[in-house]
Amino acid sequence: MKKMKFALTVIVLVFLVLQYSFIAQAQNISKNQTNKNTKKENNMKTTDKFEFQALPYAYDALEPFIDKLTLEIHYGKHHKAYYENFLAAIKGTEMESMDIMYIFRNISKYPVAVRNNGGGYYNHTFYWEGMKASGGDLPTGKLSDAITKSFTSFDEFKKQFSDAGKTRFGSGWAWLSLDDKGKLFISSTPNQDNPLMDLTEKKGTPLLVMDVWEHAYYLKYQNKRPDYIEAFWNVVNWEEVAQRYEKALSQVSK
Ligand code: MN
Numbered sequence: 001m002k003k004m005k006f007a008l009t010v011i012v013l014v015f016l017v018l019q020y021s022f023i024a025q026a027q028n029i030s031k032n033q034t035n036k037n038t039k040k041e042n043n044m045k046t047t048d049k050f051e052f053q054a055l056p057y058a059y060d061a062l063e064p065f066i067d068k069l070t071l072e073i074h075y076g077k078h079h080k081a082y083y084e085n086f087l088a089a090i091k092g093t094e095m096e097s098m099d100i101m102y103i104f105r106n107i108s109k110y111p112v113a114v115r116n117n118g119g120g121y122y123n124h125t126f127y128w129e130g131m132k133a134s135g136g137d138l139p140t141g142k143l144s145d146a147i148t149k150s151f152t153s154f155d156e157f158k159k160q161f162s163d164a165g166k167t168r169f170g171s172g173w174a175w176l177s178l179d180d181k182g183k184l185f186i187s188s189t190p191n192q193d194n195p196l197m198d199l200t201e202k203k204g205t206p207l208l209v210m211d212v213w214e215h216a217y218y219l220k221y222q223n224k225r226p227d228y229i230e231a232f233w234n235v236v237n238w239e240e241v242a243q244r245y246e247k248a249l250s251q252v253s254k
Pocket residue numbers: 074078124211213215216
């Protein structure tokens with residue numbers, strides 16, 4: 001009888017210990033979950049406005065036209081540095097709560113660090129999103145018609161855009177943009193300037209951009225910028241460019 005009592009006590013004790021550890025574990029899980037959620041919310045508060053967007057494809061996705069190592073360094077080092085320096089340049093100023101489009105429209109009023117790093121941050125995101133793996137088909141629909149109308153043919157457009165990149169002395173960008181009358185135009189900007197900036201000669205809404213800084217091509221193409229430019233046409237994301245065009249056009253006609 002004593003033995004039975006003892007065994008029963010052990011069973012009850014084991015049951016209680018198991019139950020306690022189960023409850024403790026469950027509480028821990030829910031505590032971790034809360035921590036995670038709070039962390040996520042905090043992160044969102046600090047980065048939802050000026051976010052360092054993920055590259056929309058893998059580093060090797062644009063091979064062989066743009067190589068993996070170039071993309072790793074270009075995105076992970078150059079672009080990241082512009083982003084971080086932009087955040088540092090606007091920290092504690094009114095710009096922290098502004099839209100980047102507004103900052104660009106008034107860029108001449110702000111320090112040159114904002115112009116260079118804000119441009120570097122924005123232009124690169126725009127450049128990544130304008131490319132894709134196995135891109136390079138011809139533009140279709142409204143965009144195709146507009147390109148033919150503005151430049152007489154797609155080949156002529158390609159030539160003019162390529163020339164804008166080839167003839168940019170030093171570092172900069174080649175752009176296809178829409179002006180405020182709804183007309184397409186090609187331009188090039190030095191350094192990290194873009195057509196959204198008030199001090200840019202030819203202003204408009206960007207549709208397609210090509211980075212012609214040496215860091216965009218030097219590892220694979222060295223001094224042969226024209227070869228990189230020729231390769232660029234194989235990775236243009238024309239669907240994205242067409243969407244940008246329709247959006248820009250709808251805002252012009254408003
Ligand atoms: Mn670049």
